[in-house]
Amino acid sequence: MSDTIAPEGTTAAGPKASLTPHTPLRRAVMLVNPLSGSVGPRAAGEAEAILADYDLEARVVVLEGDFDAAIAEAFAEEPDVIFVLAGDGTARSVASRAKPDGPMIAPLPGGTMNMLPKALYGTADWKDALRRALEEGEPQYVSGGEVGGEYFYCAAILGAPALWAPAREAIRTGKLRQAVGHARLALKRAFSGRLRFSLDGGRKRRAEALVLISPMISRALEEPVGLEAAAMDPLDAMQAFRLAATALFTDWRQDPSVSTQPARRIDAWARSRIPAVIDGETIRLKSEATVRFAPKAFRALTPKPPAAEDSV
Template sequence: MSEILIDPPAGRAADIRARPGPASDLPVLTAHVALKRVIMLVNPMSGGVDSQALADATAILTDYDCDSSVVELTHDDFDVRVDAALAAGPDVLIVLAGDGTAGTIASRAGPGGPLIAPLPGGTMNMLPRALYDTADWKVALRLALEQGTIRSIAGGEIRDADSLHTFYCAAILGSAALWAPAREAIRTGQMRLAWVYARRALRRAFGGRLRYTLDGVAGRQTEALVLISPTISRTVGEDAGLEAAAMNPADAGQAVRLAARALFNGWRQDPSVRTTATRSADVRARSRIPAVIDGEPTLLRHEATIRFVPRAFRALAPPPTTAAGAVT
């Protein structure tokens, strides 16, 4: 079989792994998509990727009847290698990296590019868990290759004066974003660190309110606004838009209760939370807005615009199952 050729940067060897010819005992590739050429990008600096990942990925891909290559992403030539992988036109581009890296590559691919398989290689792994319902990248890889279908992934874009951010799971704007590190620390069993994050978030919870509009409706004020993609929302359909949840605790006591529910799930049932579907939103505040966008913390400028993107990119993943990976 012919190999997928990617021109490496000058002075570097090509990251190409040839596989042997087909054998009768090979695992069977999905019948839903023709997978003849596969490229896998691995970021060894991501939180969920160890030093053995490149070798393990190569060994797994060798089991399948397709031409495959594994490419290591490095800080020095990240853009060069991603661009080369996209230009090679693979049937699927598999990404083992953190949420931010996977989101960046998915954005570059867009709806007209190759299929993307974002494996859980980071800390929060929001999109991979929604698509594959596992935090084990090796399991997710085999699920994609053996059961994958073409799934159109919706998302959102957040634009402020300085930058454009994309998200495919959820964006948290305002004080609720301050609770995300505490929740993640609890999920990974780091209770002492969770307590430190929770105290910090509570101290800053009333640092400033957001004024927002949804689909042009007159602005309101809220403590925080959460925007959730239909990929993982339990309450909106694929084409309805983003699920918008406004969090409005009336006092410190309600804020503590809402924070607890945000940490341990069930926050939608809190009486201080209102949810609706929206295709666009505008937010503004007196100061910079803390945000967590697909698990990545950032600071937005004091004004930002959010837009629903119904067809952001195409993923290779099993058909969705009820509530798998849904935001809770």
Template sequence: MLINPMSGGVGNRAGDEAKAILSEYDVDADVRILEGDGFADTIDEAISERPDALFVLAGDGTARSVATLAGQKDVLVATLPGGTMNMLPKALYGTGDWKKALRRTLEQGEPRKVAGGAIGEEYFYCAAIMGAPALWAPAREAIRSGKLGEAWSKARLAFRRAFSGRIRFSLDGKTEEKAEALVLITPLISKAFNESDPGLEAAAMKTADTGQALRLAANALFNDWRDDEAVDTRRTRKVKLWGRSRIPAVIDGETVPVGKEAEVRFVPHAFTALALSPQAVEDAG
């Protein structure tokens, strides 16, 4: 089990707390702390030893990176919630509490193949928001955390930029289109997933006037924006995007640099998670 105590959702006592929980179960556990200059080496060493399962308790970016590396080496991995948004852990374990997730995994965990998407070398397993409305993600998270002052400040910044320019995109090499944003949703959380035709759910945000923009902004903060009439959804395996300036992007809750052009591809089997079954996640949630 790899732990980054400096991550916002972890803390300095996490190592001892994890050891205490693991001692209650019939497992041979090795807990290692991620720190300083040896951060990357500790991860590489753990994966190279090919354990029966690799647990990681760290921020969203680190958990995503470890999942990607583990997938390349065919190592079973459990990404516990230790970040800010915890999109991937919540989808796999039905909770944002790492202790509950650890216990649930030890008691109910089973191997689950996880599909995803990739933007260059950056992989995502829940969703990627491409375009200026990606700036709404921090505002929405602040609302969920009850930080209304911070939410208002971030929402003002987001709205100033959210509808100031459009991105161009093409799905599976087809006709060029324009939109305020394109959201790519993986099978793990897609409501429109089809096993017979797997791929990413592409939701294009298109508004015709300020009124639609305001409504879409409200839905982005408080409701399921995919139900908005200004959102068009389709399935895709390959996406090309480009814009006049750098495209804002949030993948699995983390802001990442993209540039003025980007290509996204569907990855049918990105890694294998030790996680709850979909029904157990739904029951837990």
């Protein structure tokens, strides 16, 4: 039996689904990490089936081995959009590489926290987010921050509390011995030395931790005028536990040990290297670090207005 060739703009099953009228989409690459979060081994095949419904030249790449080489190859194809179904760190790396003048990026919910995908698409269902981007998306700049050459688009935590992140991750992956070691280090460092910082060249202040939240995620910022800088300064463990409970059940900004304001430049320094978590990834900054607001960090393919479901 000979193969049946469907007319242009159709499939053998019928006409193609309509692509977004807001921006030209001709070529796309989709990066899939089946080992990430809730992605799973069938995701690549499911993505190919969805993309086949549209009149679009699309290629699905399964990330394995050398992620950096696969990402570089995706950019070399000069697609109109790169979809990323992977962990939060991989999505951050792809967006950081794209910058404002690169291809549009669509970070689909495939990680653990999925804060940025939820804010952009209003769902934790990557298939729904993919279809919404294809059918309703348009280019929109996403703001964020940059520190030490690393970009973040949701939030950064500077200071000793960031040391708890490795313990949390070790528990999540079942590495209990490592979790205990990280927890002991975090306890040892907690309240042992305050972080010093200044906002937009203002007076020097001290805090136990400084949380910097992007306008996309922040409930306190209606316009992208800067990062929301939240200084958290519990005096002891009891206040720290109270602050944690406040963050879970009420608006944590109302806690008396928290002060917030927008800032475009944040200078921070400490006696030793500053522990930090940016979009869920733990890094170590130099003892002196500058965080800068990036009003146009990268272009996302997202429905307008963004969903902004996952805000803090």
